[in-house]
Amino acid sequence: MAMTHTLTPTADLATDTEDVARLVTPDGERIADPDLDRWVADVDAAALRALYRDMVLLRRIDSEGVALQRQGQLALWPPCQGQEATQIGTARGLRADDFAFPSYRETGVVFARGAKPADYVLAWRGEEHSTYDPYDINTASQQIIIGAQSLHAVGYAMGIQRDGTDQVAAAYFGDGASSQGDVNEAMVFAASYGAPVVFVCSNNQWAISEPVTVQAKFPIAGRAPGFGIPSMRVDGNDVLACLAAMRWAVDNARKGNGPAFIEAVTYRIGPHTTSDDPTRYRDKEEVERWKGRDPIARVEALLRAQGEFDDEFAASVAADADALAAEVRAAAQGAVTRDPITVLDNVYAEPHSGIEEQRAWFGAYLDGFATEDEAVAR
Secondary structure (H helix, E strand, O other), rough: OOOOOOOOOOOHHHHHOOOOOOOOOOOOOOOOOOHHHHHHHHOOOHHHHHHHHHHHHHHHHHHHOOOOOOOOOOOOOOOOOOHHHHHHHHHHHOOOOOOOOOOOOOOOHHHHHOOHHHHHOHHHHHOOOOOOOHHHHHOOOOHHHOHHHHHHHHHHHHHHHHOOOOEEEEEEOOOOOHHHHHHHHHHHHHHHHOOOOEEEEEEOOOOOEEEHHOOOOOOOHHHHHHHHHOOOEEEEOOOOHHHHHHHHHHHHHHOOHHHHEEEOOOOOOOOOOOOOOOOOOHHHHOOOHHHHOOOHHHHHHHHHHHHOOHHHHHHHHHHHHHHHHHHHHHHHHOOOOOOOHHHHOOOOOHHHHHHHHHHHHHHHHHHHOOHHHHHHOO
């Protein structure tokens, strides 16, 4: 299943959507792929409906996050519209005891791993360092530093080797992060030590305002074999192909064959974050073209063709999405901001003299703005 890209470099090769593994076309037609089919042979209509539901709920969480930021309830939000298939498909390919290392945009991975409504918003509101305990859902806190989580994932995977278990770590990052030293160093270590880690690169075409063609003339999946890592390039808007690719990669790692790399070719429909204006650097026609490859619409079309999608099912999913959105909104609007000095809580597991010194300094600083009663209480 390893892929070695020997294509002639062109201006648009890195964005090519035909040189990908695919099981469901943009029109919702199920097609055969001998390399992928065996990995999703168990996915029946019920499982496909579950994947559809996951993607719809994820999109609703995402739209709620954007709305809450616009209303001043959140400081920032990184939209993931258009990338639902990549996130849900790969995350559902992990086992519960595997450990995921997501970037800031992987809301869908956090959702699939079992996050609660408040977990999506409280960190973006600035109320918590991390809104969930990573060990409750076997998912690291979403990483803001570009590519750093790839090193964390490899380190964790090397720990798995020494523990002698068959868990797998998964590192998620974007096309922009693939040019970072951290990601490349992580692949060197993973290949050298045969670490059980899967690298998932979401090629969403834009690293903030830089198109992928600036940093990649060849498909990004073609880089991994240079490190000795087998790779696969899949249609990132095809949830079934993403699930199959992840199952292949996880199986490879779990059997002791070392790391694997997935490039999911997808698109970021919205801005990089809510502080970004994508109309300044990309054409409306490009966005509309990718909207025609919508990952949710293609699964709906496939289910309808199979006679497995009706008004009752659609209403049920819509009701679930409404209920989840209401919980997310209530968590943001009902958040109680703690005293600023609590930012120093839980920095270390045990008491630390350096933190105590900082607490004394910061407390004195805050007292300069407090009333007498507040200063005494603090």
